[in-house]
Amino acid sequence: MTFASLGLSSPILEAVAGQGYEKPSPIQLQAIPAVMAGKDVMAAAQTGTGKTAGFMLPILERLSRGERAHANQVRALIITPTRELAAQVAASAAIYGRKLSLRSTAVFGGVKINPQMMKLRRGVDVLVATPGRLLDLYNQNAVKFKQLEVLVLDEADRMLDMGFIHDIRKILALLPEQRQNLMFSATFSEQIRKLARALVHNPVEISVNPGNTTVESVDQWICPVDKKQKSALLTQLILDNNWQQVLVFTRTKHGANRLTRQLESSGIHAVAIHGNKGQNARTRALADFKSGSIRILVATDIAARGLDIDQLPHVVNFDLPHVPEDYVHRIGRTARAGATGQAVSLVSADEFKQLSDIERLITQSLTRKVIDGFEPTHIVPESRLDHHPIRPNRAKKSKVGHSDGQRSGENARGHKPSGKNKKHTSNRNRAGGKPGSNSPKKRQMPGENRRGDARVGQRKSHR
Ligand code: ADP
Numbered sequence: 001m002t003f004a005s006l007g008l009s010s011p012i013l014e015a016v017a018g019q020g021y022e023k024p025s026p027i028q029l030q031a032i033p034a035v036m037a038g039k040d041v042m043a044a045a046q047t048g049t050g051k052t053a054g055f056m057l058p059i060l061e062r063l064s065r066g067e068r069a070h071a072n073q074v075r076a077l078i079i080t081p082t083r084e085l086a087a088q089v090a091a092s093a094a095i096y097g098r099k100l101s102l103r104s105t106a107v108f109g110g111v112k113i114n115p116q117m118m119k120l121r122r123g124v125d126v127l128v129a130t131p132g133r134l135l136d137l138y139n140q141n142a143v144k145f146k147q148l149e150v151l152v153l154d155e156a157d158r159m160l161d162m163g164f165i166h167d168i169r170k171i172l173a174l175l176p177e178q179r180q181n182l183m184f185s186a187t188f189s190e191q192i193r194k195l196a197r198a199l200v201h202n203p204v205e206i207s208v209n210p211g212n213t214t215v216e217s218v219d220q221w222i223c224p225v226d227k228k229q230k231s232a233l234l235t236q237l238i239l240d241n242n243w244q245q246v247l248v249f250t251r252t253k254h255g256a257n258r259l260t261r262q263l264e265s266s267g268i269h270a271v272a273i274h275g276n277k278g279q280n281a282r283t284r285a286l287a288d289f290k291s292g293s294i295r296i297l298v299a300t301d302i303a304a305r306g307l308d309i310d311q312l313p314h315v316v317n318f319d320l321p322h323v324p325e326d327y328v329h330r331i332g333r334t335a336r337a338g339a340t341g342q343a344v345s346l347v348s349a350d351e352f353k354q355l356s357d358i359e360r361l362i363t364q365s366l367t368r369k370v371i372d373g374f375e376p377t378h379i380v381p382e383s384r385l386d387h388h389p390i391r392p393n394r395a396k397k398s399k400v401g402h403s404d405g406q407r408s409g410e411n412a413r414g415h416k417p418s419g420k421n422k423k424h425t426s427n428r429n430r431a432g433g434k435p436g437s438n439s440p441k442k443r444q445m446p447g448e449n450r451r452g453d454a455r456v457g458q459r460k461s462h463r
């Protein structure tokens, strides 16, 4: 199956070929024809499987045929939970649509609203937005939805986790009833299904990897260690193995800051990225990490969600997440698009419960390696793998609503989003093979060119 056989026309096919994509990924194979046919779609697939192109290519195809956006109008609206993701998705729209005369842009909080208003004035065919800023722009009459044809909720599950449900409902109320609705998510919880019932009509349901599974090419293991020894152990792992680009997850912003200081004091260049950081700092940190000038990026889940960093070799869970699905999302940051990667979790005795939940979710006992000199005095028990499905446990995180996509009033520092987007793109260029790269190299998705499928966990979906 080729992209051409899905009915995409040559300007889009050329852009796709320019990215080095050889053939559609499984999610793209199913999503592209459904979206092209104008159907509502609910699609679930693990991270790194190419969901963005799965909706963007057919949307661009459809939009290229109709009348362009009039002043302040939007034809396709894509809502994302975080600013970084909004910038990334808008960059993909620009890349896949570079041979088309469509306008696309991203709007999100934490930066000046005026330049965004200026861009909207001419009309935008593809608008990528975080919920809070979109509502602000609407309230200031900067954006109108009369011409709206398609709505996409990207990373819908995270959108709910981050408490955006009210904003989303407000946005839905502003849109014309007659429109196409697409929901993309890594996982499908009960909550998501509930939202979907109010949103999509007779949707085509696509689920490429049912349940929560981890990518086969990720080498996952855990280091049992005492809590107090974690940062010393991480320092040693980085130095002994000469890891050059590591994404480290901590559970809290405070924890991220503290760990960053500890790494820096050992001479390892590290930067924290989380919701309390200004947008400019976040953008710069991400760009520097992508380009290799920052060795360690310490992130909270929210900041890291949906980020596509080329060929990220190492992910470390400094703390285990409380929501087991987040483990799958976190390690989905490595071994993307067919590359291999390593995911290491530092686990202390008090995290036994989280560890058991994760092992149960992925139906796999994680390999343990005790590092010499870091033998734990508090033993982490072996978890018994039982195969009872666990109930979706999407913890309500009360405070996170402000950490991303925030309103313009807070944290407005006046950095121009356009420069930011350029930076994203140019760093992707440097990484090679990413959207924006001029030198197409062949790229594969996880699970291809391998016997069997990409799944590790065998549990059938119960969600
Ligand atoms: P998801 O949203 O499912 O997490 P993304 O859309 O961010 O995944 O895509 C992950 C990576 O895969 C990106 O770097 C993207 O450029 C690449 N990619 C997308 N489609 C293909 C394809 N058909 N072949 C090879 N690589 C692809």
Ligand code: MG
Pocket (backbone or CB within 6 Å): 051, 052, 154, 155, 306
């Ligand atoms: Mg995505």
